[in-house]
Amino acid sequence: MPRWLRTAQSALLGNGEKLGVLKVLLIYFVLINIVFLYLNPLLHMLSTMVKSTADLLDPTVRWIPRSIDLTFLRQAWFGIRFPETFANSMLIAGLGAIFHVVSCSVAGYGFARFRFPGRSVLFGVLIVCFLVPPATLTLPLYILFSKLGLLGSPAAIVLPALFGHGIRGTLFVILFRQFFLTVPKAYEEAAHLDGAGPLRIFLKLMLPMAKPAIIVVFIFSFVWHWNETYLTGLFLRGEFTPLSFALDSLYQDLERMYSSGGYVNNESMKMAASFYVILPPMLLYLIVQKWFMRGVERSGIVE
Structure with a gap:
């Protein structure tokens, strides 16, 4: 195997000393998905509780409301x-x-x-x-x-x-x-x-x-x-x-x-x-x- 190919393989897949780029990307992909699964309900709750009735009924408003309404918190x-x-x-x-x-x-x-x-x-x-x-x-x-x-x-x-x-x-x-x-x-x-x-x-x-x-x-x-x-x-x-x-x-x-x-x-x-x-x-x-x-x-x- 040519030296440049071994170097590229080591950079992508890693070796015994360090992780490769693909393994690092895979780990980050899994961790981000896990974090999203846990934070998604919380973020949905925080977003919904400050939505006005108009924003809640508007299908184009999903995460960020057009205006902050604290009426329902009170x-x-x-x-x-x-x-x-x-x-x-x-x-x-x-x-x-x-x-x-x-x-x-x-x-x-x-x-x-x-x-x-x-x-x-x-x-x-x-x-x-x-x-x-x-x-x-x-x-x-x-x-x-x-x-x-x-x-x-x-x-x-x-x-x-x-x-x-x-x-x-x-x-x-x-x-x-x-x-x-x-x-x-x-x-x-x-x-x-x-x-x-x-x-x-x-x-x-x-x-x-x-x-x-x-x-x-x-x-x-x-x-x-x-x-x-x-x-x-x-x-x-x-x-x-x-x-x-x-x-x-x-x-x-x-x-x-x-x-x-x-x-x-x-x-x-x-x-x-x-x-x-x-x-x-x-x-x-x-x-x-x-x-x-x-x-x-x-x-x-x-x-």
């Missing part, structure tokens, strides 16, 4: 009662995430470090509970909360998280267990020689080291509690309305108004209300993104 603010429902969602999601971090870190540390009779059996039961569909537990939980007088109260949503149950509680216990298994026992042995007991070792040594796992569990629990609509609609019964449930109620009201012919442009209103719902979790993720990615790497999620 109407959606009052339509979902944002200050009230936002505070309710923050209470449920914040307390649920904190309770999950506390209870699941203790359980995960116990499974990772302590030897006690039936540990393997209990961990096996934990795995089985992870495989049980949550819908099968809805009726027993409803009966239990009804007898305890918790229906209509946010305690029906956040109280299970205090005991490591709640939304995806089993997964969080497993995440903490996997993280604590990666910590060398020499740290605990050194602290034990200094006179520290198990509780002090956990609170003063292991828990600060588990910051990556804590952030991962907190974000996951916060988002899942924030987006929950089925359990909130069933247990709270409209007496304590979080933001996600208010969004669903607004959608139903808009559909009824549209069916009766009293409202023409409900798409912009829907997108504006959805924007208010997804904005707080997005801001939270942007703030803790760096620590979240480190936590994912160290918690065993990517393995």
Whole structure:
């Protein structure tokens, strides 16, 4: 093969040291398509929520509206009662995430470090509970909360998280267990020689080291509690309305108004209300993104 042909082949296809032009173009093509798939719904929502009725009905206006109309953002603010429902969602999601971090870190540390009779059996039961569909537990939980007088109260949503149950509680216990298994026992042995007991070792040594796992569990629990609509609609019964449930109620009201012919442009209103719902979790993720990615790497999620 001529030298110039080998040089051209190496530049196009690459060699062991570097990627070729075609491989780089292929990687960028795949990445751009993936980014588009994820950003397309978000960009569509941002574009639609500021469109006027004329722009929405005009088929020539797709992404960029002719004029920015903030009317639907203001109407959606009052339509979902944002200050009230936002505070309710923050209470449920914040307390649920904190309770999950506390209870699941203790359980995960116990499974990772302590030897006690039936540990393997209990961990096996934990795995089985992870495989049980949550819908099968809805009726027993409803009966239990009804007898305890918790229906209509946010305690029906956040109280299970205090005991490591709640939304995806089993997964969080497993995440903490996997993280604590990666910590060398020499740290605990050194602290034990200094006179520290198990509780002090956990609170003063292991828990600060588990910051990556804590952030991962907190974000996951916060988002899942924030987006929950089925359990909130069933247990709270409209007496304590979080933001996600208010969004669903607004959608139903808009559909009824549209069916009766009293409202023409409900798409912009829907997108504006959805924007208010997804904005707080997005801001939270942007703030803790760096620590979240480190936590994912160290918690065993990517393995």
